[in-house]
Amino acid sequence: MDIKMMEYVVEIERCGSINKAAKNLYLSQPNLSNALKNLESELGYTLFVRKNSGIQLTNAGRIFLSSAKIIVSEMQKIHQIPRMFTEHKNISLSCTYYSVFMHEFLRFKKEISQEDIEDNFKETGLIQTIQDIIERHYRICLFYCFECNESKYQKIAKKYNLNMQCIASNIPLQVMVPQTHPISRKKSIDIADLPRYNLVNYQNFDFSDWLQILGLENDNRVLYVFDRGGLFDAVRESGYFSVIIKSHPDYSAQNGCVFLPLVGLKEQLKVFLLQENSYQMNDREHRFVQQLIHCMKDISANKSPKT
Known part of the structure:
Protein backbone atom coordinates (compact mmCIF):
# COMPACT_ATOMS: atom_id res chain seq x y z
CA MET A 1 0.00 0.00 0.00
CA ASP A 2 1.34 3.40 -1.02
CA ILE A 3 1.98 5.85 1.84
CA LYS A 4 0.33 8.48 -0.34
CA MET A 5 -2.99 6.65 -0.03
CA MET A 6 -2.76 6.85 3.74
CA GLU A 7 -2.10 10.58 3.44
CA TYR A 8 -5.15 10.87 1.21
CA VAL A 9 -7.37 9.11 3.75
CA VAL A 10 -6.06 11.30 6.58
CA GLU A 11 -6.78 14.44 4.54
CA ILE A 12 -10.27 13.27 3.50
CA GLU A 13 -11.18 12.65 7.12
CA ARG A 14 -9.74 16.00 8.19
CA CYS A 15 -11.74 17.88 5.55
CA GLY A 16 -14.92 15.81 5.87
CA SER A 17 -15.25 16.00 2.10
CA ILE A 18 -13.57 14.30 -0.84
CA ASN A 19 -13.96 17.46 -2.93
CA LYS A 20 -12.24 19.69 -0.33
CA ALA A 21 -9.51 17.12 0.22
CA ALA A 22 -8.90 16.88 -3.53
CA LYS A 23 -8.34 20.65 -3.72
CA ASN A 24 -5.87 20.54 -0.83
CA LEU A 25 -4.04 17.61 -2.41
CA TYR A 26 -4.01 19.24 -5.87
CA LEU A 27 -5.95 16.33 -7.34
CA SER A 28 -9.17 16.19 -9.30
CA GLN A 29 -12.19 14.99 -7.36
CA PRO A 30 -12.78 11.98 -9.71
CA ASN A 31 -9.13 10.89 -9.40
CA LEU A 32 -9.23 11.01 -5.59
CA SER A 33 -12.58 9.16 -5.52
CA ASN A 34 -11.20 6.43 -7.79
CA ALA A 35 -8.06 6.14 -5.69
CA LEU A 36 -10.18 5.72 -2.56
CA LYS A 37 -12.34 3.05 -4.24
CA ASN A 38 -9.24 1.16 -5.33
CA LEU A 39 -7.84 1.31 -1.80
CA GLU A 40 -11.11 0.04 -0.29
CA SER A 41 -11.13 -2.78 -2.88
CA GLU A 42 -7.55 -3.69 -1.94
CA LEU A 43 -8.37 -3.66 1.77
CA GLY A 44 -11.59 -5.56 1.40
CA TYR A 45 -13.63 -3.16 3.51
CA THR A 46 -15.17 0.31 3.25
CA LEU A 47 -13.50 3.28 4.92
CA PHE A 48 -16.14 5.97 4.38
CA VAL A 49 -19.90 6.14 4.04
CA ARG A 50 -20.98 8.79 1.53
CA LYS A 51 -23.84 11.03 2.70
CA ASN A 52 -25.49 14.20 1.39
CA SER A 53 -23.83 16.18 4.16
CA GLY A 54 -20.40 14.75 3.32
CA ILE A 55 -18.62 11.58 4.34
CA GLN A 56 -18.40 9.60 7.56
CA LEU A 57 -15.90 7.01 8.72
CA THR A 58 -17.06 3.44 9.11
CA ASN A 59 -15.99 1.49 12.21
CA ALA A 60 -13.29 -0.18 10.11
CA GLY A 61 -12.34 3.24 8.76
CA ARG A 62 -11.77 4.60 12.28
CA ILE A 63 -9.39 1.75 13.09
CA PHE A 64 -7.60 2.20 9.77
CA LEU A 65 -7.29 5.95 10.31
CA SER A 66 -5.77 5.59 13.80
CA SER A 67 -2.97 3.47 12.34
CA ALA A 68 -2.63 5.58 9.18
CA LYS A 69 -2.11 8.77 11.19
CA ILE A 70 0.75 7.15 13.11
CA ILE A 71 2.40 5.88 9.92
CA VAL A 72 2.00 9.21 8.11
CA SER A 73 3.39 11.09 11.12
CA GLU A 74 6.39 8.76 11.37
CA MET A 75 7.09 9.08 7.64
CA GLN A 76 7.04 12.86 7.97
CA LYS A 77 9.55 12.60 10.81
CA ILE A 78 11.77 10.37 8.67
CA HIS A 79 11.77 13.00 5.93
CA GLN A 80 12.81 15.59 8.53
CA ILE A 81 15.99 13.65 9.44
CA PRO A 82 18.26 15.84 7.25
CA ARG A 83 17.35 18.78 9.51
CA MET A 84 19.01 16.91 12.38
CA PHE A 85 22.47 16.73 10.82
CA THR A 86 25.09 18.42 12.97
CA GLU A 87 26.82 19.58 9.79
CA HIS A 88 24.26 22.37 9.78
CA LYS A 89 25.96 25.31 11.49
CA ASN A 90 22.83 27.35 12.06
CA ILE A 91 20.77 27.63 15.23
CA SER A 92 17.44 25.82 14.88
CA LEU A 93 15.34 26.80 17.89
CA SER A 94 11.67 26.83 18.84
CA CYS A 95 10.84 28.41 22.19
CA THR A 96 8.02 29.65 24.36
CA TYR A 97 7.24 33.36 24.52
CA TYR A 98 9.85 35.00 26.71
CA SER A 99 11.64 38.29 26.12
CA VAL A 100 14.92 36.98 27.56
CA PHE A 101 15.07 34.15 25.01
CA MET A 102 14.68 36.68 22.21
CA HIS A 103 16.99 39.25 23.80
CA GLU A 104 19.80 36.74 24.33
CA PHE A 105 19.39 35.33 20.83
CA LEU A 106 19.72 38.79 19.28
CA ARG A 107 22.70 39.58 21.50
CA PHE A 108 24.33 36.32 20.43
CA LYS A 109 23.70 37.15 16.76
CA LYS A 110 25.24 40.59 17.22
CA GLU A 111 28.35 39.39 19.07
CA ILE A 112 28.92 36.26 16.98
CA SER A 113 27.88 37.43 13.54
CA GLN A 114 28.14 35.02 10.61
CA GLU A 115 26.42 36.42 7.56
CA ASP A 116 26.61 33.15 5.63
CA ILE A 117 24.52 31.31 8.26
CA GLU A 118 20.74 31.59 8.38
CA ASP A 119 19.48 30.89 11.89
CA ASN A 120 15.93 29.72 12.59
CA PHE A 121 14.25 31.15 15.69
CA LYS A 122 10.56 30.56 16.39
CA GLU A 123 8.65 31.99 19.33
CA THR A 124 5.34 30.25 20.10
CA GLY A 125 3.26 28.65 22.84
CA LEU A 126 4.28 25.70 24.99
CA ILE A 127 2.12 23.14 23.21
CA GLN A 128 3.38 24.12 19.76
CA THR A 129 7.07 24.35 20.64
CA ILE A 130 7.08 20.78 21.98
CA GLN A 131 5.23 19.66 18.85
CA ASP A 132 7.92 21.35 16.76
CA ILE A 133 10.55 19.08 18.32
CA ILE A 134 8.44 15.94 18.08
CA GLU A 135 7.86 16.61 14.37
CA ARG A 136 11.52 17.64 13.84
CA HIS A 137 10.73 21.05 12.44
CA TYR A 138 13.38 22.46 14.82
CA ARG A 139 16.37 20.82 16.48
CA ILE A 140 16.24 22.31 19.99
CA CYS A 141 13.47 23.69 22.15
CA LEU A 142 13.37 26.01 25.16
CA PHE A 143 10.35 26.21 27.43
CA TYR A 144 9.40 26.93 31.01
CA CYS A 145 6.89 25.28 33.32
CA PHE A 146 6.13 24.92 37.01
CA GLU A 147 7.93 22.18 38.90
CA CYS A 148 4.64 20.39 39.65
CA ASN A 149 4.22 19.78 35.88
CA GLU A 150 7.79 18.65 35.23
CA SER A 151 6.93 14.94 35.39
CA LYS A 152 4.17 15.47 32.81
CA TYR A 153 6.66 16.76 30.25
CA GLN A 154 9.31 14.22 31.22
CA LYS A 155 6.79 11.51 30.28
CA ILE A 156 6.22 13.18 26.90
CA ALA A 157 9.99 13.42 26.39
CA LYS A 158 10.44 9.72 27.20
CA LYS A 159 7.58 8.74 24.89
CA TYR A 160 9.14 10.54 21.92
CA ASN A 161 12.78 9.70 22.70
CA LEU A 162 13.65 13.25 23.73
CA ASN A 163 16.14 14.56 26.26
CA MET A 164 14.67 17.14 28.66
CA GLN A 165 17.27 19.03 30.69
CA CYS A 166 16.66 21.72 33.31
CA ILE A 167 18.91 24.71 32.61
CA ALA A 168 17.49 27.14 35.19
CA SER A 169 15.33 26.93 38.30
CA ASN A 170 13.63 29.16 40.84
CA ILE A 171 12.85 31.80 38.22
CA PRO A 172 10.86 34.75 39.61
CA GLY A 264 3.15 34.27 47.74
CA LEU A 265 3.65 31.68 44.98
CA LYS A 266 4.66 28.31 46.39
CA GLU A 267 5.43 26.61 43.07
CA GLN A 268 8.90 26.89 41.54
CA LEU A 269 9.32 27.81 37.88
CA LYS A 270 11.98 26.06 35.80
CA VAL A 271 13.41 26.48 32.30
CA PHE A 272 14.12 23.40 30.17
CA LEU A 273 16.09 22.50 27.07
CA LEU A 274 14.49 19.81 24.91
CA GLN A 275 16.06 17.89 22.01
CA GLU A 276 16.22 14.40 20.53
CA ASN A 277 18.36 11.96 22.53
CA SER A 278 20.50 11.24 19.49
CA TYR A 279 21.09 14.88 18.55
CA GLN A 280 24.32 16.65 19.43
CA MET A 281 24.06 20.43 19.32
CA ASN A 282 26.39 22.17 16.89
CA ASP A 283 28.91 24.73 18.11
CA ARG A 284 26.69 27.79 17.68
CA GLU A 285 23.71 26.16 19.38
CA HIS A 286 25.90 25.02 22.26
CA ARG A 287 27.44 28.48 22.72
CA PHE A 288 24.03 30.15 22.63
CA VAL A 289 22.60 27.76 25.24
CA GLN A 290 25.62 28.34 27.51
CA GLN A 291 25.14 32.10 27.18
CA LEU A 292 21.47 31.71 28.08
CA ILE A 293 22.30 29.54 31.11
CA HIS A 294 24.57 32.26 32.50
CA CYS A 295 21.85 34.84 31.93
CA MET A 296 19.21 32.68 33.65
CA LYS A 297 21.49 32.22 36.67
CA ASP A 298 21.51 35.99 37.13
CA ILE A 299 17.74 36.12 36.83
CA SER A 300 17.15 33.31 39.35
CA ALA A 301 19.48 35.16 41.73
CA ASN A 302 17.33 38.29 41.21
CA LYS A 303 20.12 40.08 39.42
CA SER A 304 19.55 42.21 36.33
CA PRO A 305 20.32 40.25 33.13
CA LYS A 306 23.22 41.49 31.04
CA THR A 307 22.15 43.92 28.32
Whole structure:
Protein backbone atom coordinates (compact mmCIF):
# COMPACT_ATOMS: atom_id res chain seq x y z
CA MET A 1 0.00 0.00 0.00
CA ASP A 2 1.34 3.40 -1.02
CA ILE A 3 1.98 5.85 1.84
CA LYS A 4 0.33 8.48 -0.34
CA MET A 5 -2.99 6.65 -0.03
CA MET A 6 -2.76 6.85 3.74
CA GLU A 7 -2.10 10.58 3.44
CA TYR A 8 -5.15 10.87 1.21
CA VAL A 9 -7.37 9.11 3.75
CA VAL A 10 -6.06 11.30 6.58
CA GLU A 11 -6.78 14.44 4.54
CA ILE A 12 -10.27 13.27 3.50
CA GLU A 13 -11.18 12.65 7.12
CA ARG A 14 -9.74 16.00 8.19
CA CYS A 15 -11.74 17.88 5.55
CA GLY A 16 -14.92 15.81 5.87
CA SER A 17 -15.25 16.00 2.10
CA ILE A 18 -13.57 14.30 -0.84
CA ASN A 19 -13.96 17.46 -2.93
CA LYS A 20 -12.24 19.69 -0.33
CA ALA A 21 -9.51 17.12 0.22
CA ALA A 22 -8.90 16.88 -3.53
CA LYS A 23 -8.34 20.65 -3.72
CA ASN A 24 -5.87 20.54 -0.83
CA LEU A 25 -4.04 17.61 -2.41
CA TYR A 26 -4.01 19.24 -5.87
CA LEU A 27 -5.95 16.33 -7.34
CA SER A 28 -9.17 16.19 -9.30
CA GLN A 29 -12.19 14.99 -7.36
CA PRO A 30 -12.78 11.98 -9.71
CA ASN A 31 -9.13 10.89 -9.40
CA LEU A 32 -9.23 11.01 -5.59
CA SER A 33 -12.58 9.16 -5.52
CA ASN A 34 -11.20 6.43 -7.79
CA ALA A 35 -8.06 6.14 -5.69
CA LEU A 36 -10.18 5.72 -2.56
CA LYS A 37 -12.34 3.05 -4.24
CA ASN A 38 -9.24 1.16 -5.33
CA LEU A 39 -7.84 1.31 -1.80
CA GLU A 40 -11.11 0.04 -0.29
CA SER A 41 -11.13 -2.78 -2.88
CA GLU A 42 -7.55 -3.69 -1.94
CA LEU A 43 -8.37 -3.66 1.77
CA GLY A 44 -11.59 -5.56 1.40
CA TYR A 45 -13.63 -3.16 3.51
CA THR A 46 -15.17 0.31 3.25
CA LEU A 47 -13.50 3.28 4.92
CA PHE A 48 -16.14 5.97 4.38
CA VAL A 49 -19.90 6.14 4.04
CA ARG A 50 -20.98 8.79 1.53
CA LYS A 51 -23.84 11.03 2.70
CA ASN A 52 -25.49 14.20 1.39
CA SER A 53 -23.83 16.18 4.16
CA GLY A 54 -20.40 14.75 3.32
CA ILE A 55 -18.62 11.58 4.34
CA GLN A 56 -18.40 9.60 7.56
CA LEU A 57 -15.90 7.01 8.72
CA THR A 58 -17.06 3.44 9.11
CA ASN A 59 -15.99 1.49 12.21
CA ALA A 60 -13.29 -0.18 10.11
CA GLY A 61 -12.34 3.24 8.76
CA ARG A 62 -11.77 4.60 12.28
CA ILE A 63 -9.39 1.75 13.09
CA PHE A 64 -7.60 2.20 9.77
CA LEU A 65 -7.29 5.95 10.31
CA SER A 66 -5.77 5.59 13.80
CA SER A 67 -2.97 3.47 12.34
CA ALA A 68 -2.63 5.58 9.18
CA LYS A 69 -2.11 8.77 11.19
CA ILE A 70 0.75 7.15 13.11
CA ILE A 71 2.40 5.88 9.92
CA VAL A 72 2.00 9.21 8.11
CA SER A 73 3.39 11.09 11.12
CA GLU A 74 6.39 8.76 11.37
CA MET A 75 7.09 9.08 7.64
CA GLN A 76 7.04 12.86 7.97
CA LYS A 77 9.55 12.60 10.81
CA ILE A 78 11.77 10.37 8.67
CA HIS A 79 11.77 13.00 5.93
CA GLN A 80 12.81 15.59 8.53
CA ILE A 81 15.99 13.65 9.44
CA PRO A 82 18.26 15.84 7.25
CA ARG A 83 17.35 18.78 9.51
CA MET A 84 19.01 16.91 12.38
CA PHE A 85 22.47 16.73 10.82
CA THR A 86 25.09 18.42 12.97
CA GLU A 87 26.82 19.58 9.79
CA HIS A 88 24.26 22.37 9.78
CA LYS A 89 25.96 25.31 11.49
CA ASN A 90 22.83 27.35 12.06
CA ILE A 91 20.77 27.63 15.23
CA SER A 92 17.44 25.82 14.88
CA LEU A 93 15.34 26.80 17.89
CA SER A 94 11.67 26.83 18.84
CA CYS A 95 10.84 28.41 22.19
CA THR A 96 8.02 29.65 24.36
CA TYR A 97 7.24 33.36 24.52
CA TYR A 98 9.85 35.00 26.71
CA SER A 99 11.64 38.29 26.12
CA VAL A 100 14.92 36.98 27.56
CA PHE A 101 15.07 34.15 25.01
CA MET A 102 14.68 36.68 22.21
CA HIS A 103 16.99 39.25 23.80
CA GLU A 104 19.80 36.74 24.33
CA PHE A 105 19.39 35.33 20.83
CA LEU A 106 19.72 38.79 19.28
CA ARG A 107 22.70 39.58 21.50
CA PHE A 108 24.33 36.32 20.43
CA LYS A 109 23.70 37.15 16.76
CA LYS A 110 25.24 40.59 17.22
CA GLU A 111 28.35 39.39 19.07
CA ILE A 112 28.92 36.26 16.98
CA SER A 113 27.88 37.43 13.54
CA GLN A 114 28.14 35.02 10.61
CA GLU A 115 26.42 36.42 7.56
CA ASP A 116 26.61 33.15 5.63
CA ILE A 117 24.52 31.31 8.26
CA GLU A 118 20.74 31.59 8.38
CA ASP A 119 19.48 30.89 11.89
CA ASN A 120 15.93 29.72 12.59
CA PHE A 121 14.25 31.15 15.69
CA LYS A 122 10.56 30.56 16.39
CA GLU A 123 8.65 31.99 19.33
CA THR A 124 5.34 30.25 20.10
CA GLY A 125 3.26 28.65 22.84
CA LEU A 126 4.28 25.70 24.99
CA ILE A 127 2.12 23.14 23.21
CA GLN A 128 3.38 24.12 19.76
CA THR A 129 7.07 24.35 20.64
CA ILE A 130 7.08 20.78 21.98
CA GLN A 131 5.23 19.66 18.85
CA ASP A 132 7.92 21.35 16.76
CA ILE A 133 10.55 19.08 18.32
CA ILE A 134 8.44 15.94 18.08
CA GLU A 135 7.86 16.61 14.37
CA ARG A 136 11.52 17.64 13.84
CA HIS A 137 10.73 21.05 12.44
CA TYR A 138 13.38 22.46 14.82
CA ARG A 139 16.37 20.82 16.48
CA ILE A 140 16.24 22.31 19.99
CA CYS A 141 13.47 23.69 22.15
CA LEU A 142 13.37 26.01 25.16
CA PHE A 143 10.35 26.21 27.43
CA TYR A 144 9.40 26.93 31.01
CA CYS A 145 6.89 25.28 33.32
CA PHE A 146 6.13 24.92 37.01
CA GLU A 147 7.93 22.18 38.90
CA CYS A 148 4.64 20.39 39.65
CA ASN A 149 4.22 19.78 35.88
CA GLU A 150 7.79 18.65 35.23
CA SER A 151 6.93 14.94 35.39
CA LYS A 152 4.17 15.47 32.81
CA TYR A 153 6.66 16.76 30.25
CA GLN A 154 9.31 14.22 31.22
CA LYS A 155 6.79 11.51 30.28
CA ILE A 156 6.22 13.18 26.90
CA ALA A 157 9.99 13.42 26.39
CA LYS A 158 10.44 9.72 27.20
CA LYS A 159 7.58 8.74 24.89
CA TYR A 160 9.14 10.54 21.92
CA ASN A 161 12.78 9.70 22.70
CA LEU A 162 13.65 13.25 23.73
CA ASN A 163 16.14 14.56 26.26
CA MET A 164 14.67 17.14 28.66
CA GLN A 165 17.27 19.03 30.69
CA CYS A 166 16.66 21.72 33.31
CA ILE A 167 18.91 24.71 32.61
CA ALA A 168 17.49 27.14 35.19
CA SER A 169 15.33 26.93 38.30
CA ASN A 170 13.63 29.16 40.84
CA ILE A 171 12.85 31.80 38.22
CA PRO A 172 10.86 34.75 39.61
CA LEU A 173 7.47 35.73 38.24
CA GLN A 174 6.23 39.27 37.69
CA VAL A 175 2.89 40.91 37.10
CA MET A 176 2.92 43.25 34.13
CA VAL A 177 0.59 46.23 34.64
CA PRO A 178 0.08 49.47 32.68
CA GLN A 179 2.09 52.45 33.90
CA THR A 180 -1.13 54.47 34.14
CA HIS A 181 -2.79 52.07 36.61
CA PRO A 182 -2.70 53.14 40.31
CA ILE A 183 -1.44 49.70 41.30
CA SER A 184 1.75 50.32 39.30
CA ARG A 185 3.07 52.28 42.29
CA LYS A 186 2.95 49.22 44.55
CA LYS A 187 6.12 47.31 45.38
CA SER A 188 4.62 43.88 44.66
CA ILE A 189 1.40 41.95 44.06
CA ASP A 190 0.33 38.99 46.19
CA ILE A 191 -0.86 35.89 44.34
CA ALA A 192 -4.03 35.88 46.48
CA ASP A 193 -5.04 39.20 44.88
CA LEU A 194 -4.74 38.03 41.25
CA PRO A 195 -8.38 36.87 40.87
CA ARG A 196 -9.48 40.48 41.39
CA TYR A 197 -8.01 41.58 38.07
CA ASN A 198 -8.64 40.97 34.38
CA LEU A 199 -5.72 38.99 33.02
CA VAL A 200 -4.32 38.35 29.56
CA ASN A 201 -2.53 35.08 28.79
CA TYR A 202 -1.08 33.19 25.84
CA GLN A 203 -3.51 30.90 24.02
CA ASN A 204 -1.10 28.03 23.37
CA PHE A 205 -0.63 27.11 27.05
CA ASP A 206 -2.84 24.59 28.84
CA PHE A 207 -4.95 26.22 31.55
CA SER A 208 -3.67 23.64 34.06
CA ASP A 209 -0.05 24.52 33.20
CA TRP A 210 -0.25 28.17 34.14
CA LEU A 211 -3.41 29.99 35.23
CA GLN A 212 -4.78 27.19 37.40
CA ILE A 213 -1.55 27.09 39.40
CA LEU A 214 -1.89 30.83 39.92
CA GLY A 215 -5.30 30.23 41.51
CA LEU A 216 -7.38 31.61 38.64
CA GLU A 217 -10.58 30.47 36.98
CA ASN A 218 -10.87 29.81 33.25
CA ASP A 219 -13.62 32.40 32.79
CA ASN A 220 -14.42 35.63 30.96
CA ARG A 221 -11.94 37.58 33.09
CA VAL A 222 -9.14 35.97 31.07
CA LEU A 223 -8.26 37.22 27.58
CA TYR A 224 -6.24 34.85 25.38
CA VAL A 225 -3.79 36.15 22.76
CA PHE A 226 -1.32 34.51 20.40
CA ASP A 227 1.84 36.64 20.63
CA ARG A 228 3.83 39.00 22.82
CA GLY A 229 2.70 42.02 20.79
CA GLY A 230 -0.94 41.26 21.58
CA LEU A 231 -0.05 40.72 25.23
CA PHE A 232 1.62 44.12 25.55
CA ASP A 233 -1.21 45.85 23.66
CA ALA A 234 -3.83 44.35 25.99
CA VAL A 235 -1.92 45.57 29.05
CA ARG A 236 -0.92 48.97 27.72
CA GLU A 237 -4.16 49.91 25.97
CA SER A 238 -6.90 47.97 27.74
CA GLY A 239 -5.72 47.79 31.33
CA TYR A 240 -5.25 44.02 31.55
CA PHE A 241 -2.65 42.50 33.86
CA SER A 242 -0.41 39.60 32.87
CA VAL A 243 1.71 37.19 34.90
CA ILE A 244 5.01 36.62 33.13
CA ILE A 245 8.44 35.16 33.79
CA LYS A 246 10.96 37.82 34.91
CA SER A 247 12.13 39.95 31.99
CA HIS A 248 14.71 42.61 31.27
CA PRO A 249 14.28 45.81 33.30
CA ASP A 250 14.40 48.05 30.23
CA TYR A 251 11.18 46.51 28.86
CA SER A 252 8.95 48.57 31.15
CA ALA A 253 10.23 51.86 29.78
CA GLN A 254 9.98 50.68 26.19
CA ASN A 255 6.48 49.26 26.39
CA GLY A 256 4.61 51.57 28.76
CA CYS A 257 4.31 48.81 31.34
CA VAL A 258 5.53 48.21 34.87
CA PHE A 259 6.74 44.86 36.19
CA LEU A 260 5.84 44.12 39.82
CA PRO A 261 7.19 41.06 41.67
CA LEU A 262 4.60 38.35 42.31
CA VAL A 263 4.80 37.16 45.93
CA GLY A 264 3.15 34.27 47.74
CA LEU A 265 3.65 31.68 44.98
CA LYS A 266 4.66 28.31 46.39
CA GLU A 267 5.43 26.61 43.07
CA GLN A 268 8.90 26.89 41.54
CA LEU A 269 9.32 27.81 37.88
CA LYS A 270 11.98 26.06 35.80
CA VAL A 271 13.41 26.48 32.30
CA PHE A 272 14.12 23.40 30.17
CA LEU A 273 16.09 22.50 27.07
CA LEU A 274 14.49 19.81 24.91
CA GLN A 275 16.06 17.89 22.01
CA GLU A 276 16.22 14.40 20.53
CA ASN A 277 18.36 11.96 22.53
CA SER A 278 20.50 11.24 19.49
CA TYR A 279 21.09 14.88 18.55
CA GLN A 280 24.32 16.65 19.43
CA MET A 281 24.06 20.43 19.32
CA ASN A 282 26.39 22.17 16.89
CA ASP A 283 28.91 24.73 18.11
CA ARG A 284 26.69 27.79 17.68
CA GLU A 285 23.71 26.16 19.38
CA HIS A 286 25.90 25.02 22.26
CA ARG A 287 27.44 28.48 22.72
CA PHE A 288 24.03 30.15 22.63
CA VAL A 289 22.60 27.76 25.24
CA GLN A 290 25.62 28.34 27.51
CA GLN A 291 25.14 32.10 27.18
CA LEU A 292 21.47 31.71 28.08
CA ILE A 293 22.30 29.54 31.11
CA HIS A 294 24.57 32.26 32.50
CA CYS A 295 21.85 34.84 31.93
CA MET A 296 19.21 32.68 33.65
CA LYS A 297 21.49 32.22 36.67
CA ASP A 298 21.51 35.99 37.13
CA ILE A 299 17.74 36.12 36.83
CA SER A 300 17.15 33.31 39.35
CA ALA A 301 19.48 35.16 41.73
CA ASN A 302 17.33 38.29 41.21
CA LYS A 303 20.12 40.08 39.42
CA SER A 304 19.55 42.21 36.33
CA PRO A 305 20.32 40.25 33.13
CA LYS A 306 23.22 41.49 31.04
CA THR A 307 22.15 43.92 28.32
